[in-house]
Amino acid sequence: MKKFLRSREALITGLLILLILFTGLFNSNIFKFNSITEIFNASLTLVLISLGEMFVIFTRGIDVSVGATTGLAAVILGTTLNLGWPIEWAISAAIVTGILAGMVNAVGITFLRVPPIIMTLGTLGIYRGLMRIITGGSWIENLPQSIKEPNLWKFAGIPFYVWLTLLVIAITAWITLKYKPARYFYAVGDNEQGAYILGIPVRLTLFAAYTLAGFFAALAAVVFTSQIGFVSMNAADGFELKAIAANVLGGVSLTGGIGTPLGAAIGALFMTAVHSMLIFLGVPGIWDNAFAGVILLTVVYIDYHVRSALELQRRQARIRGDASLKGGES
Amino acid sequence: MRIWENAMKSADSANANKPPGNVMLELRNVWKVFAGVPVLKGINFTLAEGEIHALLGGNGSGKSTTMKIISGAYQLDDGEIRLYGKPVKLDSPKVAHDAGIYMVPQEPHVFPHLSVLENLGIGLDFSPAELRTRVEPLLESLGFHADLEEEAAFLSIAQQQLLEIVRGLLRNARVLIFDEPTSALTFRETEQLFERMRRLAAQGIGLIFISHRLGEVMEIADRVSVLRDGVMVLDEPVGNITPHDLVRAMLPESSDNVTGEEKRERLEPGEVVLEVENLHSEAFSDASFKLRAGEVLGLAGLVGSGRTELSEAIVGIDKHAHGLVKIGGTALNNRSPSICQQHGLVYVPEDRHAHGIFLDLPSVYTITAGILDRLGKWFLSSEAERSIGERFVDAMNIKLTSIWQIAGTLSGGNQQKVVLAKALAGEPRVVILDEPTRGIDASARQDVYRLIRELTRQGVAILLISSELEEVVDLSDRVLVMYRGRLTEELTGDDINLERVTEASFGLTAEVPA
Amino acid sequence: MNWTRYLRTWEFALVVLLVVEILILGMINPTFLNAENLLYATLDFTHILFAALPLTLVIITAGIDISSVSVMGLASITLGLAWVAGINIFVALAIALLVGIIAGLFNGFFVAKTDVNPLVITLGTLFMFAGIAQGMPALLDLLGFKAYGSAGLAAYQYEGITGLPDSFIGLSEATVWIIPYPFIAVLIFAVILSLLLHKTRFGRYLYLIGVNPKAAVYSGVPVQKTLIWAYVLSGFGAALAGSYLTAYFTSARADLGGDALLPIITAVVLGGADILGGSGTIWGTLLAGLVLGFLRQGLLAIGVTNDLIQVVMGAVLVTAMAVKQLMNVYGEYRLNRKALANKERG
Structure with missing residues (x-):
């Protein structure tokens, strides 16, 4: 419990609650049940993309193509649906698209040894281009009701997709904590050389991380398409950067090896909530980006100071530990 | 050389009448090349069951490379490895582990953000509960006390090493390699480690022991091999050789005096150029001393005693230290390497690759890195750079094809000379040399010693930090000994001898602070 | 020095690539073999070059600056708003460039004074600068600059600020003989940066920091100062790019250059800079920028x-x-x- 209170998840949750309370001072509508669920509902796409990005960042990598992957998967979903495919087939096609897109990144990074930022920047262009080539540049509209329907489902007053996303977060959290190969993501990011020496399949782990990023991006595409009801050509544009920001906010460090799915999800919720808060406060939406940027910078700046202090403490502890060990000889 | 003789006695008793077991591991004519530079030139090596086989050699000699090849981290370029007579291909550490080979590396592989238990079990197929039941007796027998759920970032160096040993034991290794395991350990920890090693050997496990401490080798090993510049120059049972044979094997020129020269006569010490008063940080305390022009002040002490931390505090890399530092009479409160350089003090760091050299750039870029302001007011003059570079290459006998040769392709000794040239290019009045001869070959060593003498003749003051106590004894006019973060002793004149320095380094003469 | 040494450089390979590319495009469409047309075509990607050239310096230090695409919009809208406020267009241009320098200073300080990954920092400022650019008209209204039109400056939010004077707009089209002004500016910028990078202490420091930042500290290299200057130059280049786009599109907008990130980084990386630091040249980036720019133009010309x-x-x-x-x-x-x-x- 004490550990949790000192964690980044706690910090960001606290900030989020403060933000909601502050907004509530000016507009108490935010405390309504519907407002809260709406904020959750609006954050789902980013939450899912961020969860995928998280695996990549665990390994000390980066994937800036996830937004484009979501867009591409959404286009495949919309196109196949309008071709009359049954919804299960269309969703499967979208998911496979995401996985394939992630695997292309994985091949370039693990086998061709292209630096992750370069590889995924390249595929960002490729996937965005493909989106437009497939659709001819026009939006995909008139989607069948079957895909829009789930967005209206509610259980206990809470939208189906919120439940679904919570389930995904829970599964991911359980896996990263308890399933041993999932710990490899942390190990590779923490000490890649050591991981290799100790027999961890480093390349396979990296491969899996980028593939998972693609898979989650596709999952996000399904939720996104269902919620919006159409696919625009700039669908999920810029979400790659928001997903990275969400992870950093939630304590998933770009230096690898640190973070939790809960942190990544709360980070993403935070990024979206800022937008909703500003609406409740009556601030024009144009200030969204500025707020997101300032918050991200503030959090990493605070984190830098916390880490510096912790590092000093750790160093002192280690030196004291050594001294006490050596004390044993006299 | 008393410590060696003592070691000899114990070696005799330990190794008496021990029949060699079956040969388990054999290296035949193994070659390894890095970036076009051969590092191993056709070496042979064998290890028998229950044998402790020591491998000696300087850091650039290829012993770490040999061990990485045996443990699967590197692949050999030519030759073969046989296990129990059968040729094997150790493609990866995993394959080597499965074949029963495990290396306890010099720098333990720690995952700072995983728990200690996870660190132990990583790469193994045990469930957490099963792992715990297997690990606990091992920890108990090794005397390893740590919270298994805590993050591994908090482990001390000695604990990290135990962690690696446990990893090897969990894998039921038949061949255990210890890569300089004692360099960061205390006397008692070393003794405990040796006890454990003997017990493992008694179980039939073959141990390879890498060290540069002759006394330890004579004490623990059954057999010893010496690598020099990628060639195996000696391979004998310990009973057949003396420590002097080992020294002779490691140095091409046989000479009993490490520095190859008689002790120089003392010059009249000049004015005080560096004054340190009451300097302290979390790694050391109450450091006070004066250094005079033309003087070599040796700073001896074990690894981890705080020597490097002290010098980093002096030059302002560690900003958390408090105390007074005067360079050339000027008190400097807010120090940084560049400010110290402006006042005539330079620091040649211990870790050449991490802190000294720019490996991917032309060698001359390292030499001139600290004095670029002298290469022209606005634009760097390549003419001036070339002349400075070539002057140092000549003066220091640096072997390279041109000053534009990429520094990473030079040999270790020449890289070290390039780093020294960088320090001297600024014509300093005070030079702090931290382990200046670590891992370089004998002839480069002699060049470094000559250089130190030449500098003092010119009135430069030198603070010489070294683990090679012989080096400290032979070169220093005065010796300070650091023990557990304190300057415990100052030796002058005839007191500067190996026995006194060794005893003081291990805290045997000084009172131990509570 | 043997001149054949130059034949084996990456820059030479890029020159060959550029020539071959132009010849191939010329075979498909002969108008490409006309120098005037070629030079005119550079106007389409001059902003990429302005931003990519100084980014090379940042990447040599093993850093990155992805905020430059936001600085473009920020500089553009600043320029436009300053002009709307009645400031001389060239003074407005100077203000826009100054804004770029300040943006670079912000990035540089953050990078130099903390150990936070430059990608995270410039990701944060990418959002922040874009947000400031979008919000600036409304902010100025809030601050009481209501005098400009009934809808206030916020009216410029979406359609951008048009009607900029010809003395400024004309700069993007004017030529000396057949060479467009902007391209001359690119060449001058490249010469200055190249001198800085290859002939001065500052340039050498960039490489030293990129190869081994710790050794740079131990050697007395002023690491923080050098990093700050590198990011300042990147901010300045981005502001130059934003100002150029304003003239080229005859409209000041907050979202100019938003899609330029991919081509900018591609130019630097294709130009031979290692994203992990320690290598890269200005001429490599310039040549790679031209190869990519003409490739785009050529593909467009053949109907792709x-x-x-x-x-x-x-x-x-x-x-x-x-x-x-x-x-x-x-x-x-x-x-x-x-x-x-x-x-x-x-």
Whole structure:
């Protein structure tokens, strides 16, 4: 419990609650049940993309193509649906698209040894281009009701997709904590050389991380398409950067090896909530980006100071530990 | 050389009448090349069951490379490895582990953000509960006390090493390699480690022991091999050789005096150029001393005693230290390497690759890195750079094809000379040399010693930090000994001898602070 | 020095690539072989060059600046608003460039004073600068600059600020003989940056920091100051790019340059800079920028759609990097084979 209170998840949750309370001072509508669920509902796409990005960042990598992957998967979903495919087939096609897109990144990074930022920047262009080539540049509209329907489902007053996303977060959290190969993501990011020496399949782990990023991006595409009801050509544009920001906010460090799915999800919720808060406060939406940027910078700046202090403490502890060990000889 | 003789006695008793077991591991004519530079030139090596086989050699000699090849981290370029007579291909550490080979590396592989238990079990197929039941007796027998759920970032160096040993034991290794395991350990920890090693050997496990401490080798090993510049120059049972044979094997020129020269006569010490008063940080305390022009002040002490931390505090890399530092009479409160350089003090760091050299750039870029302001007011003059570079290459006998040769392709000794040239290019009045001869070959060593003498003749003051106590004894006019973060002793004149320095380094003469 | 040395450089390979590319495009469409047309075509991607050239310096230090695409919009809207406020257009231009420098200072300080990954920092400022650019008109209204039109400055939010004076707009089209002003500016900028990078202490420091930042500190290199200047130059280049786009599109907008990130980084990386730091040249970046720019122009000219071009550009980036990496591995392999073959003699 004490550990949790000192964690980044706690910090960001606290900030989020403060933000909601502050907004509530000016507009108490935010405390309504519907407002809260709406904020959750609006954050789902980013939450899912961020969860995928998280695996990549665990390994000390980066994937800036996830937004484009979501867009591409959404286009495949919309196109196949309008071709009359049954919804299960269309969703499967979208998911496979995401996985394939992630695997292309994985091949370039693990086998061709292209630096992750370069590889995924390249595929960002490729996937965005493909989106437009497939659709001819026009939006995909008139989607069948079957895909829009789930967005209206509610259980206990809470939208189906919120439940679904919570389930995904829970599964991911359980896996990263308890399933041993999932710990490899942390190990590779923490000490890649050591991981290799100790027999961890480093390349396979990296491969899996980028593939998972693609898979989650596709999952996000399904939720996104269902919620919006159409696919625009700039669908999920810029979400790659928001997903990275969400992870950093939630304590998933770009230096690898640190973070939790809960942190990544709360980070993403935070990024979206800022937008909703500003609406409740009556601030024009144009200030969204500025707020997101300032918050991200503030959090990493605070984190830098916390880490510096912790590092000093750790160093002192280690030196004291050594001294006490050596004390044993006299 | 008393410590060696003592070691000899114990070696005799330990190794008496021990029949060699079956040969388990054999290296035949193994070659390894890095970036076009051969590092191993056709070496042979064998290890028998229950044998402790020591491998000696300087850091650039290829012993770490040999061990990485045996443990699967590197692949050999030519030759073969046989296990129990059968040729094997150790493609990866995993394959080597499965074949029963495990290396306890010099720098333990720690995952700072995983728990200690996870660190132990990583790469193994045990469930957490099963792992715990297997690990606990091992920890108990090794005397390893740590919270298994805590993050591994908090482990001390000695604990990290135990962690690696446990990893090897969990894998039921038949061949255990210890890569300089004692360099960061205390006397008692070393003794405990040796006890454990003997017990493992008694179980039939073959141990390879890498060290540069002759006394330890004579004490623990059954057999010893010496690598020099990628060639195996000696391979004998310990009973057949003396420590002097080992020294002779490691140095091409046989000479009993490490520095190859008689002790120089003392010059009249000049004015005080560096004054340190009451300097302290979390790694050391109450450091006070004066250094005079033309003087070599040796700073001896074990690894981890705080020597490097002290010098980093002096030059302002560690900003958390408090105390007074005067360079050339000027008190400097807010120090940084560049400010110290402006006042005539330079620091040649211990870790050449991490802190000294720019490996991917032309060698001359390292030499001139600290004095670029002298290469022209606005634009760097390549003419001036070339002349400075070539002057140092000549003066220091640096072997390279041109000053534009990429520094990473030079040999270790020449890289070290390039780093020294960088320090001297600024014509300093005070030079702090931290382990200046670590891992370089004998002839480069002699060049470094000559250089130190030449500098003092010119009135430069030198603070010489070294683990090679012989080096400290032979070169220093005065010796300070650091023990557990304190300057415990100052030796002058005839007191500067190996026995006194060794005893003081291990805290045997000084009172131990509570 | 043997001149054949230059034939083996990456820059020379890019020159060959550029010539071959122009010849191929010329075969398809002869108008490409006309120098005037070629030079005119550079106007389409001059902003990429302005931003990519100084970004090279940042990447040499093993850093990155992705906020430059936001600085473009920020500089553009600043320029426009200053002009609307009645300031002389060239003074407005100076203010816009100053804004770029301040943005660079912010990035530089953050990078130099903390150990936070430059990608995270410039990601934060990417959002922040874009947000400031979008919000600036409304902010000025709030601050009481209501005098300009009934809808206030916020009216410029979406349609941008048009009607800028010809003395400024004309700069983007004017030529000396057949060479457009903006291209001359690119060349001057490249010469200055190249002198800085290859002939001054500052430039040397950039390489030293990129190769081994710790050794740079130990050697007394002023690491923080050098980093700050590198990011300032990047901010300045981005502001130059934003100002240029304003003149080129005859409209000041907050979202100008938003899609330039991919081509900018592609130009630097294809130009030979290592994203991990320590290598890269200004001329390499310039040549790579031209290769990519003409490739785009040529593909457009033969009727390839913009969408497909984006795919091609992404593929070029990935392929170039993969080839480079594999060549490195092969190069080392060959070197080692050679040493082994010589072992009897050695």
